Amino acid sequence: MLSENILKMEGISKSFPGVRALHNVDFVLRKGDIHALMGENGAGKSTLIKIITGVYEKDAGQIVLDGRPVNFKSPQDAQNMGIGTVFQEIALCPNLTVAENMFIGRSRNAFVQWKQMNAKAAQMLSSLGIPASPTQELSSCSIAVQQMIAIARAVDMDCKILILDEPTSSLDEDEVKKLFELMRKLKARGVGIVFITHFLDQVYEISDRITVLRNGELIGEYQTSELPQIELISKMMGKALSDVSTMKKQGPLKSDSSVSVFEATALSSAAGVRPFNFTIQKGEVNGFAGLLGSGRSECVRAIFAADKVTSGEVKMNGKRVKIKTPLNAMKQGIGYLPEDRKGDGIIADLSVRDNIILALQVMKGFFKPLSRKQAEEFSNQYIEKLSIKTPSINTPIKSLSGGNQQKVILARWLLTHPMYLILDEPTRGIDVGTKVEIQKLVLGLAEDGMSLTFISSEIDEMLRTCSRMIVMKDREIVGELSEMNLTEQNVMRVIAQGGE
Amino acid sequence: MTRLKEHLSHLSHLFLPLSVLVLLIIINLIKGADYFSITMVNGAFYGNIPNILFGASELVILTIGMTLVSAASQGQDISIGEIATITSAVFVLFVLNAGQVTLLTIIAGFLISCVAGLVVGAFNGILVSGFKVQPMVATLILFLGGRSIAFMIDGKLSPILANNISNQIGTVIPGVPIQTPIILTVVFIVIIAVVLKTTNLRLYVESVGINPSAARLNGINPKKIIFLTFLIMGVCAAVAGFIAVNKAGRHDSVNLLKLIMMDAILAVAIGGNSLGGGKFSMSGSIIGAYTIEMLNRTLLRLEVEPEAIKAFKAVFIIILMVIASPVVRVFAGKVLDKAKTIVAGNSLPKTGGLNNAVVSSTDTSGKKEK
Numbered sequence: 001m002l003s004e005n006i007l008k009m010e011g012i013s014k015s016f017p018g019v020r021a022l023h024n025v026d027f028v029l030r031k032g033d034i035h036a037l038m039g040e041n042g043a044g045k046s047t048l049i050k051i052i053t054g055v056y057e058k059d060a061g062q063i064v065l066d067g068r069p070v071n072f073k074s075p076q077d078a079q080n081m082g083i084g085t086v087f088q089e090i091a092l093c094p095n096l097t098v099a100e101n102m103f104i105g106r107s108r109n110a111f112v113q114w115k116q117m118n119a120k121a122a123q124m125l126s127s128l129g130i131p132a133s134p135t136q137e138l139s140s141c142s143i144a145v146q147q148m149i150a151i152a153r154a155v156d157m158d159c160k161i162l163i164l165d166e167p168t169s170s171l172d173e174d175e176v177k178k179l180f181e182l183m184r185k186l187k188a189r190g191v192g193i194v195f196i197t198h199f200l201d202q203v204y205e206i207s208d209r210i211t212v213l214r215n216g217e218l219i220g221e222y223q224t225s226e227l228p229q230i231e232l233i234s235k236m237m238g239k240a241l242s243d244v245s246t247m248k249k250q251g252p253l254k255s256d257s258s259v260s261v262f263e264a265t266a267l268s269s270a271a272g273v274r275p276f277n278f279t280i281q282k283g284e285v286n287g288f289a290g291l292l293g294s295g296r297s298e299c300v301r302a303i304f305a306a307d308k309v310t311s312g313e314v315k316m317n318g319k320r321v322k323i324k325t326p327l328n329a330m331k332q333g334i335g336y337l338p339e340d341r342k343g344d345g346i347i348a349d350l351s352v353r354d355n356i357i358l359a360l361q362v363m364k365g366f367f368k369p370l371s372r373k374q375a376e377e378f379s380n381q382y383i384e385k386l387s388i389k390t391p392s393i394n395t396p397i398k399s400l401s402g403g404n405q406q407k408v409i410l411a412r413w414l415l416t417h418p419m420y421l422i423l424d425e426p427t428r429g430i431d432v433g434t435k436v437e438i439q440k441l442v443l444g445l446a447e448d449g450m451s452l453t454f455i456s457s458e459i460d461e462m463l464r465t466c467s468r469m470i471v472m473k474d475r476e477i478v479g480e481l482s483e484m485n486l487t488e489q490n491v492m493r494v495i496a497q498g499g500e
Numbered sequence: 501m502t503r504l505k506e507h508l509s510h511l512s513h514l515f516l517p518l519s520v521l522v523l524l525i526i527i528n529l530i531k532g533a534d535y536f537s538i539t540m541v542n543g544a545f546y547g548n549i550p551n552i553l554f555g556a557s558e559l560v561i562l563t564i565g566m567t568l569v570s571a572a573s574q575g576q577d578i579s580i581g582e583i584a585t586i587t588s589a590v591f592v593l594f595v596l597n598a599g600q601v602t603l604l605t606i607i608a609g610f611l612i613s614c615v616a617g618l619v620v621g622a623f624n625g626i627l628v629s630g631f632k633v634q635p636m637v638a639t640l641i642l643f644l645g646g647r648s649i650a651f652m653i654d655g656k657l658s659p660i661l662a663n664n665i666s667n668q669i670g671t672v673i674p675g676v677p678i679q680t681p682i683i684l685t686v687v688f689i690v691i692i693a694v695v696l697k698t699t700n701l702r703l704y705v706e707s708v709g710i711n712p713s714a715a716r717l718n719g720i721n722p723k724k725i726i727f728l729t730f731l732i733m734g735v736c737a738a739v740a741g742f743i744a745v746n747k748a749g750r751h752d753s754v755n756l757l758k759l760i761m762m763d764a765i766l767a768v769a770i771g772g773n774s775l776g777g778g779k780f781s782m783s784g785s786i787i788g789a790y791t792i793e794m795l796n797r798t799l800l801r802l803e804v805e806p807e808a809i810k811a812f813k814a815v816f817i818i819i820l821m822v823i824a825s826p827v828v829r830v831f832a833g834k835v836l837d838k839a840k841t842i843v844a845g846n847s848l849p850k851t852g853g854l855n856n857a858v859v860s861s862t863d864t865s866g867k868k869e870k
Contacts, residue, residue, distance in 0.1 A: 306717055327719035336717065344717050347710045349778050354703060361700060362719040369700050412718075 004031045005064075006160055006192045007052070012061035014047055016399075021047040024061070025218045027211055029161060029192040034183060036195045036203045036224070039213035040236055040431035045196055046401070048213070049163055052194070053085045054078035066160070084159030086150045086167055092138055098125070099134035102153045128152055129178050144171050151179065155186065162186060163194045168202060169429050169457070172291050180206050198431060199458070200229055212236055236432060260318060261451045262303070262334070262420045267312030269302035274476045275311060278303070280420060280451045285442060287466035288455050289491050295475035296455055297339050300422045304329045304336040316419070330363050335413035339424040339455075341402070345409045348398035352390050353379040355397045355408050360415045382411035386441070403430035410438070420451045427456055439465050459488055471495060516772050517787040520820060524794050531801060544672040544679060548797070556793035557681035558584070558740040558757060561688050563767040563789040565736030567780050568729040572705045573628055574777030575635025576765050577733050581757040582646025583620045584741030587613040587734075589653035591742055592661060592751040601663040614738040621734020625727040643761075650753035660750040670746035681743045688739060689786060696782065705729060709777030763792050766817065 007029040014022040022044045029035050039045045050056045052063070054072030063070050065081060072078045075085075092101045099121035121134035130148045132141050138149070147167060154162060164183075168176050183193055183206060195207055203210065203224065210227060212219040212235045219235050227235075261282050266275040273295045280286055288296035301307045303314075305323045314323050316332045323329045329336070338344035347355055356379045357370055364370070370378070379393045386407045390400055397405055406426060413421055423442065427435040442454055442465050456462050462469060468482040471494040479494035481487075528535040528548070538547035562580050569577045591613035598605040620642065627638035642649075651657075669680050676683070696702050704725050707715040712722040740760075745751050769775060770791055771784030795816060799809045822828060 304717075325719070325721070326717050327721075330719045338714075338717055343711075344713050347707050347714055349710045350703075350706060354706075358703070358707065359718045361703060366700050366704065367698070369698065369703070 005029065006031050006066055008064040009048075009052070010062050010064075012048065012051060012063075013059045014044075014051060014056060015059055020216055022051075022058075022216045025213065025216070026221075027218075028221070029194060030209075031192055032187050032190045033209060034187055034193045034195055034207045036197070036207035036210045037213070038196075038203065038210055038232065038236055039219075040403075040433045043213040043236070043431070044216040045213055046165070047216075049085070049165055049194070049196065052078070052161075053083055053163060079157065082158065082160035083163065084154035084157050084161070085163040085165070086147070086154050087165045092146060092150055092153075094137075094139035096138060097135050098132050098138055098141065098149055101138050101149060102134075102156065124152055124156060125149075128155075128182060144175050147171060148175065148179070151182070155182070159191065161192045161194065163196075165196045166198070166429055167195075168197055168199060172457075176202065198429065198435070200232065200432070203232075204229065233432060260315065263315040263318075264303060265313045265315075267302050267314065268310050269298060270308040270310055271298040271301060272475055273298040273302055276302075276477045278470070278477075280453065282451055283446050283449050284468065285446045285452045285454055285466050286468040286470060287462035288453065288470050288472055289459060289462060290472035290495065294472040294495075296472050297424055298475065299470075299472065299477075300336065300424055300453060300455065301338075304334055304422060306336065306338070327362065330359060330416065330418075333417075333419035335359070335416055335418035335421040337406075337409050337413060337421075337423045337426055339428070341406055341409065341428075346397045346405050349396055351394045352383070352388070352397050352400070352408055353393040356382055356393075356411045356415060359412045363416060378415055379411075382415060385414075386411055387437075403434035406430055406438075407434070410441070414445075418450065420453075421445070422453045422455075424455045425457065426454070427458070427461060435461065459491060463488060514772065514781065514784050514787065516820070516823075517770050517784050517791055520770065520791050521787065521794065524791065524798050528798055528801065540677070542672070543675065544677050548801075550679065550682070552790060552793050552797055553682045553685070554679045555797065556790050557685040558744050559760060559763055559767065559793060560685050560786055560789040561736050561740045561743070562757075562760060562764045563771075563785045564688070564692050564782065565729075565733035566761075566764040566768050567771070567773060567782055567785040568701075568705055569635065569733050570765075570768050570773060570775055571709045571777055571780040572729040573635045573726045574709055575628070576761070576768075576775065577624060577639045577730065578636055578761045578765075579624065579639040579642035579646055580733065580737050580740075580764060581760040582642050582650070583617060583734060583737035584744060584760075585650040585753050585756045586620055586642075586646055586653065586741075587616045587738040588741030588745035588756065589650040589751055589753060590616040592659050592745060593653055595661065595663070595666070596659060601665060603665055606665050606669070610738075610742050613742060614735055617734035617736075617738030617741075618731055619734070621730045621732070621737070622727070624733070625730030628730060629723040629726040647753050650751075650756075654751055654753055658750045658752045661745065662749070666746045666749065669743070670749060681747060684739070684743055688736075692782065702780075706779050710779070764789070767792055770820065 005028055007027070009025070009027040012022055012025045012027070013020075025044065025048060027037075027048060037045050037048065047056065051058050051072075054075045054077050057071075057073075063072075070081065072081070093104065096104065099118045102121050102124070103117050118134040124130075125132055125134065128148065128151075130145060130152060132145050132149060138146060141149070148171075151164070151167060167179060171179060180202075183195075186193060195203070197203060207224045209221060210224050210232065211221045212232070214236065222232075260279045261284075263279045265277050267278065268275040276299060278299070288299055290296045298307065302309060302312075303323075305325055305328060309324060314321055321328075321332050323332060323334075326336070342348075347358065350358075353375055357375045360378070361370055376393060382388070383390065383393065388400075388407045388411065389404050390408075397408055400408065410423075410426065423438075426438050430438075439461060442452055446452055454462060454465050463486065466486075468480065469486055469491060470477055471479040471481065471491055473495055478497075481490050481494065525535070535548050538545050538550060540546075562584070566577060566580065569575070591609045594609040594612050595601060595605055598609070624635075624639050624642065627633045627641075628635050631638075668674075669684075672679050704715070704720050707718070707720055708722045708725045715722055715725075740757065744757050748756070765775070767788035768785050770788035771781055771786070773780045773785060795813060796809070799812050800806075804812050
């Protein structure tokens with residue numbers, strides 16, 4: 001069993017119109033190995049995965065599976081050969097039940113044996129410790145649970161190779177632990193696991209080997225135990241070590257005056273957040289901390305009136321204002337980058353240009369379209385400013401990588417010159433380099449006098465950028481930490497103790 | 501240079517409707533070389549092309565509305581023929597009750613019928629945007645009941661519009677060589693073009709059609725936009741009804757623009773638009789509408805039995821949709837790529853070689869398709 005290759009890819013190349021996604025990349029997966037695939041946005045990880053899983057056809061190179069050269073024609077093909085995948089974006093049917101989702105498309109029989117299916121699903125769910133019932137509709141489960149169901153589905157298919165593309169991005173620590181347990185079990189059974197994540201700590205916790213890609217090229221394959229974290233980062237980013245370490249040292253910015261840019265009193269929304277008070281000063285960066293489902297997103301959505309506001313009073317710069325719709329909020333100078341980039345952020349089929357100008361255009365009004373020239377100017381300006389990688393401003397945003405899509409949404413809001421910008425998980429599912437860029441940008445904006453709320457599942461990102469942290473639990477604000485008190489331990493302590 | 505490329509990519513959207521149009525013209529020219537000949541009758545142009553433009557007037561106008569409804573609501577309005585029947589009934593009622601018919605009465609009648617169109621459109625719009633009824637189901641109501649409503653407005657079978665102005669609107673105005681419906685259609689197309697140019701209608705409609713949730717978080721109210729498209733649809737139906745009833749000279753509430761929604765939906769599809777909403781090409785839809793009219797007349801010209809025309813049309817459309825399907829497109833793309841590499845291998849010079857490759861490869865793939 002020792003170092004037996006189950007998958008060997010050699011000289012893989014793949015191009016898309018205008019983009020060379022992969023160039024001469026090798027990748028080897030051994031039996032019973034957990035192999036982390038690392039790289040920045042657009043490094044080619046997703047493309048490589050899609051070639052392994054038969055979504056894309058390779059332009060050149062060869063794939064050897066279990067000693068036999070193969071050529072996948074379709075995802076079905078790859079699945080039949082024992083390659084199971086869980087993609088970053090959950091690809092299940094929300095209006096079917098949990099059990100149906102687990103077994104959909106896999107029955108040889110034309111008739112569904114409901115009882116048997118539900119029983120089997122129940123058994124699997126409990127053995128994996130997934131808190132869901134087989135007959136429950138999938139959409140009623142949290143994103144984390146949906147993710148685990150997707151994994152359960154893949155696991156159940158007797159796969160030899162399991163590909164996990166960002167499986168942990170929406171899981172909290174406990175759930176991650178459970179997932180890791182599961183991964184270790186599979187590893188012991190001899191399953192080769194390809195693991196993609198942006199959480200470096202997780203890579204070191206679970207993986208045996210690391211393959212690093214950059215700009216579509218192979219940088220190298222390493223033993224995890226022999227590659228220090230700082231070196232990994234520098235290999236991914238292609239930057240010198242000193243560069244990376246200075247980036248980490250940026251301290252929180254102190255707010256400079258006492259004007260409340262935004263103030264909410266007893267605000268609550270139809271999404272079920274308890275009435276809360278909240279203020280933010282000019283040039284301040286604050287964060288909402290809390291576990292998944294603690295209501296941090298619901299809070300900021302209430303501020304932006306993304307959910308129906310049910311009660312409360314809102315002041316901008318000390319003046320009482322009415323914010324009943326997102327448009328009201330925008331006109332008051334609030335911007336909101338939503339948590340769910342694909343569902344709430346991008347307009348997939350529209351061009352990068354239209355996506356950038358959208359918010360500004362809507363604020364200007366229905367009868368005042370920007371001229372083509374203006375729109376192009378604005379777009380180019382922000383594409384340069386945020387170094388967005390796109391073949392042209394007319395490219396549909398959906399063909400950009402995740403991090404670049406996120407930058408486009410950022411550009412959209414920066415273009416409206418908001419006084420108060422809310423960023424809900426702007427760094428989710430994007431590479432380390434872009435994460436650092438976004439954090440730097442946040443600090444830079446605050447220095448120029450913008451107020452920002454920065455929410456992230458990675459607490460050290462928030463510790464690095466926020467000067468004040470609001471701690472939430474069970475849809476309620478349970479504490480506030482700033483300055484000296486703002487440490488990871490304290491945040492954990494407040495969450496653990498609840499409202500005291 | 502990039503502008504040029506963009507224009508070319510825009511033209512590629514029109515590939516389907518334009519190629520069909522060319523194909524139909526070729527078939528017609530084979531049938532008789534006099535296809536394009538235009539004669540002057542009583543000071544107005546007649547011939548195959550003017551007939552197509554004349555005949556397609558209502559369809560083109562309805563297709564414009566259908567394009568917007570499809571794009572925003574991700575569904576179709578199947579009651580457009582019935583809306584047009586209702587609004588034209590209102591128009592006829594007003595004109596017949598006016599006593600003396602002047603240009604002013606006609607214009608007033610037309611405006612009132614437009615208001616009726618807005619009301620009916622609002623009814624559909626509220627069902628779809630407010631009550632979240634699927635567009636086809638919501639408009640099924642008027643599809644079933646609309647003609648009865650029109651009949652009740654008429655009060656009798658087929659009231660006749662026997663006045664000179666109506667006749668001129670339906671045919672020609674003395675001294676003007678182009679038939680009036682053609683002129684009205686052109687005016688309508690220009691108005692829509694101006695609206696698309698001077699407002700954000702396109703951006704809003706496309707955003708709502710692609711991702712209503714994201715559109716809402718950017719300050720667009722998807723309900724309002726979907727409602728708006730149904731209002732526009734209502735006005736389009738009113739204008740089409742106005743033209744149709746003046747052409748016919750009487751209001752036949754049973755047969756006026758019967759089943760025209762099928763052709764309008766088809767025109768939207770031929771125009772390269774997704775019936776599932778999102779980005780739309782108005783020029784594609786308009787060309788699609790004219791193409792359908794041309795197809796109808798081509799089949800007549802080929803002396804296909806009137807009863808069999810629908811079957812022929814169906815076969816033609818199946819072929820069309822298969823050619824335009826993503827499957828075939830991907831295949832054609834591969835053939836094109838292969839041809840490109842072969843040609844590029846022969847002629848190394850950078851830009852010139854590439855251009856040659858494009859030209860010759862389109863030639864070969866064109867041959868293959870035929």
